[in-house]
Amino acid sequence: MTELSDMELLRDYNLHQSEEAFSALVQRHVNLVYSVALRYVGIAANAEEITQVVFIVLARKAGSLRPDSILEGWLHETTRLTSLRFLRGERRRQLREQEVYMQTTLQETSAASVWNQLAPLLDEALARLKNVDRDAVMLRFFRNKDLREVAAELGVNEAAAQKRVHRAIEKLRLFFSKRGIVFSASVLTAAISGNSVQAAPAALAKTTTALALAKGTLSSASTLTLINGTLKLMALTKANTAIIVVAIAALAGIGVYEAHEASILKTQIRSLQQERSEATKQLSALRDQNGQLSERQMALQKTVQELQRVTSVPPELDPQAAAAAAREKAEKAKITALADGQDFLASYSEARTMLTEIGKAQIGRNYAAFYRMAGLSASQIEEFEKQTNARWMAAIVVTRPSSVHPDQPELTDEQARNVLGEKAFEQFQLFKRLRPVQGIVHDMSSLSPNAPLTQDQTVQVLGILANASSSFQSGGKADPKTIDWSQVEAQAQGVLTKPQIAALRAESKLPQVGQLIKEYYRNQPPAK
Numbered sequence: 001m002t003e004l005s006d007m008e009l010l011r012d013y014n015l016h017q018s019e020e021a022f023s024a025l026v027q028r029h030v031n032l033v034y035s036v037a038l039r040y041v042g043i044a045a046n047a048e049e050i051t052q053v054v055f056i057v058l059a060r061k062a063g064s065l066r067p068d069s070i071l072e073g074w075l076h077e078t079t080r081l082t083s084l085r086f087l088r089g090e091r092r093r094q095l096r097e098q099e100v101y102m103q104t105t106l107q108e109t110s111a112a113s114v115w116n117q118l119a120p121l122l123d124e125a126l127a128r129l130k131n132v133d134r135d136a137v138m139l140r141f142f143r144n145k146d147l148r149e150v151a152a153e154l155g156v157n158e159a160a161a162q163k164r165v166h167r168a169i170e171k172l173r174l175f176f177s178k179r180g181i182v183f184s185a186s187v188l189t190a191a192i193s194g195n196s197v198q199a200a201p202a203a204l205a206k207t208t209t210a211l212a213l214a215k216g217t218l219s220s221a222s223t224l225t226l227i228n229g230t231l232k233l234m235a236l237t238k239a240n241t242a243i244i245v246v247a248i249a250a251l252a253g254i255g256v257y258e259a260h261e262a263s264i265l266k267t268q269i270r271s272l273q274q275e276r277s278e279a280t281k282q283l284s285a286l287r288d289q290n291g292q293l294s295e296r297q298m299a300l301q302k303t304v305q306e307l308q309r310v311t312s313v314p315p316e317l318d319p320q321a322a323a324a325a326a327r328e329k330a331e332k333a334k335i336t337a338l339a340d341g342q343d344f345l346a347s348y349s350e351a352r353t354m355l356t357e358i359g360k361a362q363i364g365r366n367y368a369a370f371y372r373m374a375g376l377s378a379s380q381i382e383e384f385e386k387q388t389n390a391r392w393m394a395a396i397v398v399t400r401p402s403s404v405h406p407d408q409p410e411l412t413d414e415q416a417r418n419v420l421g422e423k424a425f426e427q428f429q430l431f432k433r434l435r436p437v438q439g440i441v442h443d444m445s446s447l448s449p450n451a452p453l454t455q456d457q458t459v460q461v462l463g464i465l466a467n468a469s470s471s472f473q474s475g476g477k478a479d480p481k482t483i484d485w486s487q488v489e490a491q492a493q494g495v496l497t498k499p500q501i502a503a504l505r506a507e508s509k510l511p512q513v514g515q516l517i518k519e520y521y522r523n524q525p526p527a528k
């Protein structure tokens with residue numbers, strides 16, 4: 001028995017209210033309608049409701065379809081409009097479901113990945129086709145009819161049908177390419193043919209038939225609202241196709257746009273996941289290397305610290321370090337004492353006067369032998385003592401608890417040459433070399449108070465000491481430790497009195513006593 005065409009079944013239902021005819025239409029196309037709706041809304045329950053609405057609308061519009069209409073194309077467009085109307089109130093839920101759908105499909109096979117990229121935009125792409133092209137695609141890939149059957153349905157020859165199918169597929173391919181989804185025509189047709197129509201729930205056809213035959217009177221309030229909205233959209237379609245596009249965009253809001261963005265985001269997420277995986281591996285490797293370097297650095301620091309502890313010498317055991325520390329300490333103390341001395345003199349004018357007089361007396365005593373050696377005149381002596389006293393006062397230092405004395409009371413070589421002249425300056429240099437033994441001459445006077453040395457005796461004794469000092473004879477200072485005391489006593493016999501000779505012998509013993517004291521301390525065990 002020859003199978004009735006869609007339009008014959010629809011005519012039978014319209015003329016005779018044949019439930020069998022309408023039920024056959026529903027059974028024949030329910031999978032198509034359900035699949036289109038499911039691609040839009042992503043939720044099976046909502047897709048079922050949309051499927052029911054589409055067939056209710058078909059029941060109401062059965063008498064208005066032209067005899068040459070291709071029912072698959074009409075159903076697809078009606079399903080698309082109904083779905084967009086539904087999304088006006090459900091777009092937030094659709095976005096959440098789409099997000100879950102996007103995440104789960106990241107792990108699917110490559111074949112499924114192709115369909116997952118096409119599905120969100122497929123129905124929009126089909127809506128962009130002309131009716132004749134869309135009908136050809138629906139018959140060829142949604143109903144899986146061969147070209148001969150497609151040609152018969154379209155009322156053209158087989159070559160024309162093939163041309164329409166190829167033209168439509170190329171338009172679809174270009175549509176997807178502009179949106180970053182690039183596949184060949186064979187991959188595109190295979191994905192559409194294999195996935196575009198899915199099996200609807202078993203009871204959906206029966207439920208839909210009953211509701212459609214009742215023209216929606218048994219439907220819920222929300223379903224009736226959706227029916228009326230769909231009918232209005234269809235009316236707008238007849239009035240102006242361009243207005244439909246604008247109305248759909250206004251009703252659907254960001255629904256379709258988000259579906260397209262979701263498809264692009266799926267690819268970006270997959271790429272980012274791969275990059276994150278590689279970055280995670282690199283970060284893990286760097287952390288391992290950093291941990292190893294930290295361990296090595298800590299070990300090296302411990303080694304360096306141990307070497308420093310073993311090889312370092314405490315300052316108190318290092319003679320050079322101790323000497324440097326002592327010099328630095330003395331220098332700081334000297335600077336402080338000089339500053340305190342000048343502040344003391346500025347604060348107490350009477351102290352300045354007294355120290356000036358004391359300085360003059362000490363300078364006259366210290367340099368009396370020099371005056372006679374150099375044969376200085378009274379004016380030279382006066383200028384020398386004036387300059388030396390100024391130097392003496394500038395070098396006054398004050399140290400606790402009550403010590404006041406000059407630090408460097410002697411004139412510099414340049415100052416002495418300017419005051420004395422070249423010849424007397426040479427005698428001054430000779431006198432300074434004799435300074436270490438001048439104390440011996442002063443002590444001799446103390447040891448023989450009844451017979452103090454005269455100025456002439458002082459000069460002669462200094463000369464005897466200088467001649468008997470090996471260090472002085474070699475060009476250095478007259479060091480008491482280098483004096484030949486037997487030579488000194490023999491040469492002093494004609495210069496000094498007996499009490500003065502006795503004082504000289506006593507002085508000769510002092511360096512020997514000093515040596516014995518040093519030897520004593522060297523032999524003592526170190527203090528604990």
